């Protein structure tokens with residue numbers, strides 16, 4: 001029985017009174033009632049939908065009866081006070097003291113905070129499915145995958161931290177990147193959303209540095225004692241690792257992962273991103289920083305303050321969501337941060353994303369050494385089978401009704417709703433709130449305090465519904481996010497199918513299952529062809545109204561072939577600007593000095609196919 005069946009069978013209205021907007025959903029296989037109840041419990045909602053008897057016409061009463069928690073009014077007064085509450089960048093790290101020898105003692109309180117299972121996405125039952133996928137490794141030498149953490153040659157502290165994170169076995173991308181990075185290779189890593197790419201680079205890099213930190217790290221003050229004063233004893237931050245990503249939320253999330261994986265080691269992570277008074281981050285940098293994570297704008301600000309930050313010691317630069325950062329909108333910032341990319345022989349460069357088309361890969365090669373390794377898990381830009389995708393035809397003017405009906409046709413679970421403009425975020429959030437639903441929202445015109453508050457209330461399930469622009473499409477890892485709704489589908493000139501992949505990838509992470517519902521209108525026709533190819537590739541049903549886009553033989557063919565070599569270049573190349581987006585509402589929020597200049601996709605690395613040995617391995 002689908003949840004919708006349940007909804008109808010217990011509905012006090014006769015079936016023929018069902019609103020035509022939602023009638024189309026009756027065929028949709030929404031997750032079964034039992035699963036949803038379990039899911040809502042998992043997601044932290046304690047209101048079983050036992051009082052639901054169908055719509056009564058009183059929205060607020062219906063929402064409460066369906067089991068949704070109360071709405072929480074926004075605390076403007078608290079949030080406008082800059083000193084109120086903690087910023088994500090000031091979260092506690094393990095603080096090292098020179099008296100510690102090689103391994104620091106446990107800090108029980110911090111350990112509880114860092115590894116609190118409620119704040120982490122636990123691997124789901126379908127984790128194996130993520131690994132049952134073709135792996136393509138392009139490398140001069142064979143990269144031998146690790147089969148377990150115990151055989152990876154990791155530092156003992158890293159090994160223990162992996163256990164504390166409950167990472168029982170490595171994922172496919174981790175199996176290959178760990179040995180490649182441990183043997184000092186530049187790298188492009190491509191694997192599907194939620195497959196553990198962050199740990200895939202953090203684990204080998206940090207593990208390698210753990211044994212060498214004393215030798216490599218810059219001098220630092222004793223900050224454990226009572227006498228530390230950033231102004232008097234502070235040092236200049238000289239990180240060994242630089243991790244750059246496009247959004248503030250992603251930066252703080254990677255910072256949290258780094259805080260966990262650096263636990264009990266000398267390595268000290270810091271994060272730098274805009275919107276927070278810079279003194280909070282400067283004070284942290286003055287305490288010493290070995291791993292700097294940040295968004296381009298704030299990193300460049302600090303690079304301009306020689307007494308605050310120097311990148312002279314950096315041994316590893318990682319670009320997360322690299323295809324986004326290679327986009328022309330980021331060009332100037334990106335070039336500044338990568339300015340010494342080809343000069344320093346023992347400086348390793350790595351780029352990661354779930355979507356990385358051939359044109360981006362060509363651009364990326366400008367920054368990597370000749371013998372870089374490329375690891376692709378599955379087709380670059382593909383989704384995985386753990387997301388159930390459903391496309392519903394909705395008239396543009398009925399989207400609000402459709403959203404309300406969709407939300408009430410299911411038990412309360414954590415839901416992320418994507419729309420295409422900041423204004424629309426405000427409208428949809430207000431609509432949901434007025435209809436009694438506990439929603440919050442996030443976009444780039446919000447203050448950083450509001451953004452951090454929105455994420456916090458979403459994560460803690462105070463507000464289990466979050467409405468967002470594409471700002472939240474990439475990288476966000478929210479535990480138990482069970483359902484993504486594309487209220488608006490991405491536009492083809494603003495992210496297109498790649499953005500669709502990132503958006504739906506906010507659910508069904510690391511072997512969990514999730515649902516992605518997209519409202520399709522006549523305006524979305526130009527996305528239809530790509531959308532249908534993705535549905536077919538993932539064995540998802542193609543709705544009637546999209547059948548005309550099914551290719552002959554029902555087999556999806558993708559132009560973007562899987563080679564980075566010149567011999568693979570052909571007229572099918574869409575050009576970088578054609579594949580990436582320039583949406584003022586998308587990640588542009590965190591872009592500084594957007595140039596909107598088109599970047600040519602020309603190849604100038606001189607690599608040819610014969611340099612490469614290709615090993616196809618199916619795990």
Ligand SMILES: Nc1ncnc2c1ncn2[C@@H]1O[C@H](COP(=O)(O)OP(=O)(O)OP(=O)(O)O)[C@@H](O)[C@H]1O
Pocket residue numbers: 120121122123166167168169170171174191192193194195196197198199353354474475476477505506509510
């Ligand atoms: N080996 C593992 N076992 C269990 N959980 C893991 C493992 N590796 C990573 N995770 C967890 O999986 C979740 C997803 O990881 P991560 O955010 O790095 O995915 P991603 O591939 O970068 O996704 P996206 O492309 O959306 O950015 C995180 O909560 C992370 O802690």
